[in-house]
Amino acid sequence: MNLAELARVLLRWRWLIAPVLVVAVLAGGLVYRTTPPTWSQTERFLLLSPVVTEQGPGNPFLQLGNGVSMAAGVLMTKVAAGQTAAGITDGVPGASFTIAGDPATAAPVVVVVAEGPQRADVARVLDRVGEQLVVQLAQLQQDSGAPQISWVTISQLTRDPSATPVDSARLRAAAVSVLGVLVVGLLLLLLLERRRRGRAADGASREQPGGVAEDPLQSATGADDRTVQRLPERAGSADVRRFDSGLSSARVP
Secondary structure, three states, rough: OOOHHHHHHHHHHHHHHHHHHHHHHHHHHHHHHHHEEEEEEEEEEEEEOEEOOOOEEEEHHHOOOOOHHHHHHHHHHHHHOHHHHHHHOOOOOOEEEEEEEOOOOOOOEEEEEEEEOHHHHHHHHHHHHHHHHHHHHHHHHHHHOHHHHHHHHEEEEOOOOEEEOOOOOHHHHEEEEEHHHHHHHHHHHHHHHHHHHHHHHHHHOOHHHHHHHOOOOOHHHOOHHHHHHHHHHHHHHHHHHHHHHHHHHHHOO
């Protein structure tokens, strides 16, 4: 079925399209209202490397690119996987978090995004991530044998005041429900159209083409139409010959 045939089908069953659209909109609205929102909260951390010169401590912001970004990458890998990540979300059903570098800056900024079905749970997960960043950074440097005076430090840079609702999951669920109802409605229209065409084909097959009744002689003997038509012509020719012979005999004295 091409697009033109589909358009004709929709036009033929247009009285069913409006109810299907109404049901689809109602289903989408119901799913949107019944789907709980997802709460999200973001926190950013900054890693700094201590600077010690002959004159004393220096400005760590002047050394942001001095290997600190690599340390941030190792720290994010450590916290985002394994037992550390499992411990962060332990006891908080449905909550999750992501940790990555800030693409908006080249500085060693770690961005943590926590999501969950409850606002309080999101804040709890965010607090746990912050604690683990500090603990794991210190543990990594201690295990590497680096002197404590040269340790990279981490501190909170920004944090959202509170979790905000994210409607992407609700909108996605509502869109899926609307699409499902529309697909079911289209299949129903195609099924009705198929049944209509089947009934029309059955009605046409019961009627004789041209409205001419079937010849009972032909149906009984199976003779061809041309044979049946030639039979009267042969019989007429024989009668004419017999009539001409009779006239000739009458003329002889």
